[in-house]
Amino acid sequence: MTNHNLPVALVTGASSGIGRVTAKALQGAGYRVFGTSRRAASEGVEGVTMLACDVTDDESVAKLINEVLRQARRIDLLVNNAGTGLLGGAEESSIEQAKALFDVNVFGVLRVTNAVLPVMRIQKQGRIINLSSVLGLIPAPYSALYAATKHAIEGYSESLDHELRTLGIRVVLVEPAYTRTSFEENQVRADSPLDIYAAARDGMATIMRTAIEAGDVPEVVARTILEAATASAPKRRYAAGKMARKVSLLRRFVPASAFDASLRKQNGLPV
Helix, strand or coil: CCCCCCCEEEECCCCCHHHHHHHHHHHHCCCEEEEEECCCCCCCCCCCEEEECCCCCHHHHHHHHHHHHHHHCCCCEEEECCCCCEEECHHHCCHHHHHHHHHHHCHHHHHHHHHHHHHHHHHCCEEEEEECCHHHCCCCCCEHHHHHHHHHHHHHHHHHHHHHHHHCEEEEEEEECCECCCHHHHCEECCCCCHHHHHHHHHHHHHHHHHHHCCECHHHHHHHHHHHHHCCCCCCEEEECHHHHHHHHHHHHCCHHHHHHHHHHHCCCCC
């Protein structure tokens, strides 16, 4: 029998990786959790209700929210986690490919948020957690378009939080660094590759693969999301894991020229 007194959480992109372990962590913390995947998930986390949703489709998002409300009657927490990556030089992606990336990573967040906000406004309370990245704070050679989507989410989230705070709703950013998920192998490759970038791009792919293998387990990010979800006075942003906290501090306090040189060195580029 379902307990309608439990707070209700909705996690997009919950079929694997960070989304899956976040759904599990929230369920363990006492939330009634709904998770989404682009196609109906055949196997989800025990105790989590999985629903199909394509965040690039208005009708699919509206259907999702209506179904959550039909079952649970409220939405207290939204975790916008669904997203995709893109590896390649900025010049190597067609405008169509760039638009497709933004449609998932930026406009997908806007669609789901806009669908949930009327519910939260009626409730006079709610919390929205948007998954950003350290690449929302720093440059990312050969991930320029992906970094652009995360920079966009940073500006959107901070601005939206100011708009909603007086309505009892808070918007919070969570910024992971490299995390041990299938993100790297699932990310899209640039659709118009150029020979001039090939060596550096391949080198960047190798660096990224190594960094992910040595990165945080997704449970580190899930714990940070849970902290952001339950804090009575949430911070504007939460760096998830030691590497993310280090990058955040360095970006704020290291002189720009020194940061620039360090970033190029770490990414295998001539200083």
